[in-house]
Amino acid sequence: MAKTTFDTNPVLLQTLLKTCEDGKLQLPDFQRSWVWEEDRIMSLIASVSRGFPMGALMSLKSKIGEGVIFARRPIEGAPVAAAQMQPEQLLLDGQQRMTSLYQSCMRRQVVSTITAKKRLVNRWFYIDIRKALNAEADRDSAIIAIHEDRKIMLPSNKGIDIDLSSPQLEYENLMYPLNQAFNWDTWQEEFGDYWIAKGKPELRELFKKFKNDVLKNFAEYQVPVIALGADTSHEAVCLVFEKVNTGGKSLDAFELLTAIFSAKDHKLRNDWLGYDETSIEKGKEKDDKYEWLGVKDHNDPDLRLGVQKRLAAYGRAAGQAQGVLAKIAPTDFLKAIALLYTKELRLAAIASKPDKESEWPAVRATSESLLALPLEAYKKHCSAVRAGFERAARFLRQQQIHRVVDLPYQTQLVPLAAIFAEIGGKADHTTNNDKIARWYWCGVFGELYGSAVESRFAKDILEVPAWLDGGPEPSTVIDGVLRADRLLTMRSRLSAAYKGLQALLLRQGAIDFRSGQAFDQTVFFDEAVDIHHIFPKAWCESQKLPASLYDSVVNKTPLGYRTNRIIGGVAPSSYLEKLEKGKAGSNGQIIEPPIDKAALATYLQTHCIPVPELYANDFAGFMKARQKLLMELVSRITGHAAPTTAEAAEEGEELTTSMAHDSGLELIEAD
Incomplete structure (x- = not known):
């Protein structure tokens, strides 16, 4: 270089x-x-x-x-x-x-x-x-x-x-x-003349000092x-x-x-942020059809909206200001296009020079590859990539990921959208959808999209579509293994796997303890679902338990706001009893109906919660049993058996909340 x-x-x-x-x-x-x-x-x-x-x-x-x-x-x-x-x-x-x-x-x-x-x-x-x-x-x-x-x-x-509307008023004030x-010479001279005429020549010295x-x-x-x-x-x-x-x-x-x-003469910023009426009129003069944006004509509101706002609004729930694609950056969009374009170049080189691997160009989504992106290639893939991101939003909804804050990796959306853009209708087949889900969750639980992501992107766009067509398992699927001990060190949304595990619980049918409802998109927003402690933090502190354990993902699960209020800060046996008994008013009217114990046990099991240990307030037994149940849940989606041999613990420790905030890292916790 x-x-x-x-x-x-x-x-x-x-x-x-x-x-x-x-x-x-x-x-x-x-x-x-x-x-x-x-x-x-x-x-x-x-x-x-x-x-x-x-x-x-x-x-x-x-x-x-x-x-x-x-x-x-x-x-x-x-x-x-x-x-x-x-x-x-x-x-x-x-x-x-x-x-x-x-x-x-x-x-x-x-x-x-x-x-x-x-x-x-x-x-x-x-x-x-x-x-x-x-x-x-x-x-x-x-x-x-x-x-x-x-x-x-x-x-x-x-x-x-x-x-100060005249020079004389400037001098006066x-x-x-x-x-x-x-260029002060003329102003200084006229300033001096003004104050000499006013009988205050000493102000000339004031200006000299100001000048110097x-x-x-x-x-x-x-x-x-x-x-x-x-x-x-x-x-x-x-x-x-x-x-x-x-x-x-x-x-x-x-x-x-x-x-x-x-x-x-192409206005990329207008594509992203939207065209105003002046720009549209200029486009009419050039006979632009804006076909690369996938709009119908000059009157299509999406032309004025722009790709950014269109993606941000796509798939949002009722009452939700923005959907899960709200933080897609323009460079994310361009990287997905670059993956498709550079893959095209590589496949063409392979076809024309099958015996000269050294001359095959690399598939890339680096800053340099974005700057080398031809306008024609951008226009060719723009509409498909936009549709790919929209298909990614629907996919994420299927995985029970509804908000930006719950996205395990923002970066993984780039290859996900590029894959959907390339395979088109193939994504709707259940077998292909299951494979893409497995690839996605392997990336999340293998924690593979935190650094050096461009090389991972390139492998994904080459390997995942080929896998759908009968090829070998992609590198991301092979690499996406979660260690059991990692569960105990995940304590906040700084960890992609932490957020992934909560979404996976929703995906596999977690039911709210109080309402008895599964958390589909409507219930998720109506019930203000968030991540909460199972053994309440206040109770854990009263028992002198270490925060490093009770704050781990093993002791957390998605719950509705009202359910978490009932849980409060008491022992699990106490809040379970409250749920079973319900609540009556002073005149005997039912405020909270009782919940059948067997039904409640079923609800708990949908969260991978070991029921006997929870009723017994057995924190140590609960942590050990739930760690095993969560690993089995992850294994089912990734296809990897839970590791049975002890592996080297991950270097370092998770950031504290205060350190994360001081470093400017996103960290949002419900309790």
């Missing part, structure tokens, strides 16, 4: 902004706006005004004279002539910072920005000269955002508080316009710029792009592919 070359040089901020204005430094066209919040713009200006660092920029040098790889556009607000320039560099990291500083500190037009209430407004930015020179004042308080008419109104519009941060202490920080401000060489590979650009961006908006291979497709 070729070495990635780059330069690291400090560049004057004024020089950078001038190259933006001239079109020498442009942006890859990600088809998105770079409007920043006014508070962030003011904070950035305050940092520059004090000479504080704002972080490095990263750019990619252009190959002059070569074809366009990324569509590009000038920084927002640059003169029209800038678009005609061949850029010397493309800005990869720092788009919002450069856009905000160019518009507020160099361009002589009002700045579009966003308020704290998420309203799009126009603002002029000023520095309060007196506050900026006050060493005791917070510099951020000296940066002022003024309405488009350059006036600040008193509360309830009871008059004008500050009026000692407010310096930031769009002259690099504040404005010169803008003129002398240097920004570190990391410039990637023009020969940097797509893969390296994408990796750097994903890892270094610090501006708040996520930037990844989807953004780069958006710019690549934009150079071919």
Whole structure:
């Protein structure tokens, strides 16, 4: 692999902004706006005004004279002539910072920005000269955002508080316009003349101090710029792009592919987020039929909805805001397409060069493979992959996985959707559906989709369809073995197998202790089903049992909200007795009907709960017996016998709740 070359040089901020204005430094066209919040713009200006660092920029040098790889556009607000320039560099990291500083500190037009209430407004930015020179004042308080008419109104519009609508009013209020941060000579001269005429020539000295202490920080401000060489590979650009961006908006291979497709006049972002009326009208002019999106015509509401919202809403239950596909990222969608496309290339190479395995291209879903995805291949597979994700949602419903939070692996949806996209109607045959279910659960309980997933994806798309056609078992099925001791270390939703086990209990017909209903999709949401302790946490603590045991998945099961309220914090024998006896009111009316003991025992058994041990409050016996029952349940779905020999325990231990939160990991527990 070729070495990635780059330069690291400090560049004057004024020089950078001038190259933006001239079109020498442009942006890859990600088809998105770079409007920043006014508070962030003011904070950035305050940092520059004090000479504080704002972080490095990263750019990619252009190959002059070569074809366009990324569509590009000038920084927002640059003169029209800038678009005609061949850029010397493309800005990869720092788009919002450069856009905000160019518009507020160099361009002589009002700045579009966003308020704290998420309203799009126009603002002029000023520095309060007196506050900026006050060493005791917070510099951020000296940066002022003024309405488009350059006036600040008193509360309830009871008059004008500050009026800066003319240079003379700026002088009078000692407010310096930031769009002259690099060009203060004329303003300084006229400011001096104004105050001499007013009989206060000493204010000229105030401005000189302001110029030396504040404005010169803008003129002398240097920004570190990391410039990637023009020969940097797509893969390296994408990796750097994903890892270094610090501006708040996520930037990844989807953004780069958006710019690549934009150079071919295709609006990838519109496919994902939906087409507005202007875009649809332009499409009509080009006679676009949008067949790659699987829509009927220009009036199809799905065209305006976009793939993202269509998938997020697909298969949701009544009253559910979003379905199980709500967190599908655009890169997930593109990876599924890349799997199908690169598999096509490999099969074609095998057919044409059967004896030259070294020349067969790999099946891949890496960032580099996404950037190498031809527009034609994207259009060919887009509709099928969308249908594949929708089929995946129906499959997950069959497996009793209804919410994003209950998904064992978000990553496993990529090969699942790609497989469904390829096999089409074959998925509806019961034998094939059972095989796909076995593959899915082997991936979950083998915990195979937590890292190095791209190589696993490639194996899946090659091996699973072949398995359905009579080929050998896929690697994921072979590798998907759960160790018995692992059950005792799974304590939270950070573990895919933890979530998988709860779904598997629902799948095999777990019945709620109180209602006697199986947890189909309707009951699941009506009863607010979640994962709860069987031996209640409060009781376990009173018995001085270790949390490492009572918090494990062996002591948890899916239960309805009202059932969990009845369980409370008492011993199992006590809450079982409450369920059997029911509850009567003061006048004898039945509030909670009694439950037959034999029926209750049956309900418990559907949760793989050892009934005698639970009634006896035998925690140790319960844990041992239920561990065995859960392993048998997993073995039935994966086809692997429970390991009978002792295996090496997994390295390390599960994160604590506080550590997971501090690390920014998703962790949602019911109790």
